[in-house]
Amino acid sequence: MAILVTGGLGYVGSHAVKALIERGEHVVNLDNLSYGHLEAACGSKVVIGDIGDRDLLRKIFATHDIDSVMHFAAFKDVGESVVDPQKYFLNNLANSLAMLEVMLEFGIRMMIFSSSAAIFGEPEVVPITENHPKSPTNPYGRSKLQIEEVLAEYSRAYGLRSIWMRYFNAAGADPSGLIGEDHKPEFHLIPLVLEAALGKRESIKIFGNDWKTPDGTCIRDYIHVNDLAQAHLLGLDALRKGKETTAYNLGNGNGYSVKEVIEVAREVTGKNIKAEEVERREGDPAVLVASSEKIISDLGFQPKFPDLKTIIETAWNWHKNHPDGY
Ligand code: UDP
Numbered sequence: 001m002a003i004l005v006t007g008g009l010g011y012v013g014s015h016a017v018k019a020l021i022e023r024g025e026h027v028v029n030l031d032n033l034s035y036g037h038l039e040a041a042c043g044s045k046v047v048i049g050d051i052g053d054r055d056l057l058r059k060i061f062a063t064h065d066i067d068s069v070m071h072f073a074a075f076k077d078v079g080e081s082v083v084d085p086q087k088y089f090l091n092n093l094a095n096s097l098a099m100l101e102v103m104l105e106f107g108i109r110m111m112i113f114s115s116s117a118a119i120f121g122e123p124e125v126v127p128i129t130e131n132h133p134k135s136p137t138n139p140y141g142r143s144k145l146q147i148e149e150v151l152a153e154y155s156r157a158y159g160l161r162s163i164w165m166r167y168f169n170a171a172g173a174d175p176s177g178l179i180g181e182d183h184k185p186e187f188h189l190i191p192l193v194l195e196a197a198l199g200k201r202e203s204i205k206i207f208g209n210d211w212k213t214p215d216g217t218c219i220r221d222y223i224h225v226n227d228l229a230q231a232h233l234l235g236l237d238a239l240r241k242g243k244e245t246t247a248y249n250l251g252n253g254n255g256y257s258v259k260e261v262i263e264v265a266r267e268v269t270g271k272n273i274k275a276e277e278v279e280r281r282e283g284d285p286a287v288l289v290a291s292s293e294k295i296i297s298d299l300g301f302q303p304k305f306p307d308l309k310t311i312i313e314t315a316w317n318w319h320k321n322h323p324d325g326y
Helices: 011-022 054-063 078-083 085-105 139-158 189-197 225-240 258-269 293-299 308-321
Strands: 002-006 026-031 045-048 066-071 110-116 161-167 169-171 204-207 222-224 246-250 275-278
Touching (some): 002 011, 011 026, 011 066, 011 225, 026 054, 054 085, 078 139, 085 139, 110 225, 139 161, 161 225, 169 308, 189 204, 189 258, 189 308, 222 225, 258 308
Parallel strands (some): 026 045, 110 161, 161 246, 169 222
16 A cells, blocks of 8 residues: 655655655655755655646556555745746646546545645634634635635545645754755745854844734744644544544644744854844735644644744754755
């Protein structure tokens, strides 16, 4: 029995692949290398190609005894999605539809899907539970919500059961130091702060100091990438035992401001990281904090790295040993 992981050479995907391999799963890792890294394969069987390539998928499903798909492959640059929505609807939505079509053709009826807190948009209440109203503020979030909607219909009509993992802010790196976060270009807060600590950039820009939060900077819920990986494995086990289609929000339920993140990074790295307060970034909600109560009670999810300091320590361990990425 094997599992198809899409985008398994990327940041979250590679950490899930490592966890799957460590517990003895056979992983076929389909990645088109648009953002992935071959060095992140972790012993999986890598196939280079697109999730929208129906013939390639047919070949994979005909060759391997695949029971389920973990679907990470997607573009995820929110700003880019506003400028070029077509890129997001073609890659994230249309290519997912193509893959689902071939999954149905081969009778593969289980999927763990990487969704996002971006489906909620500006929250009405925090912490955000699964049934919070969905109102994405950008095409990236919209593409993720559309796939959830498709998956709900496919579950009802074709019995293709899926679990939608809605990540809040993925951060940190595997403590082994073998894999970590390497986006080019980088636009996430923690890796940028650590690049500033390494002297690779002069300072970190704080996007806005006049938000309605205690210190005026945005608040986010950071969750360790290994904890996300663990959640995927729990989801897979649940699907294999017959779990019906559902969604889970994944965070730690604790919000940290941009200034707090920078302060903890100063403590962890021992570096005086220079910060500069600049204009707000368009499309940023002030506060995003998850309620993960549902996955805790349904699947027994228990984060191993819930505190921000440990999350940043593991990220620092990766960045200082791989200053230029893989
Ligand atoms: N942020 C910042 N400076 C940066 C990058 C990000 O102040 O150079 C802020 C951003 O406005 C947000 C938080 O840090 O409030 C987390 O941003 P990130 O891009 O890491 O994740 P997002 O919350 O957008 O998914």
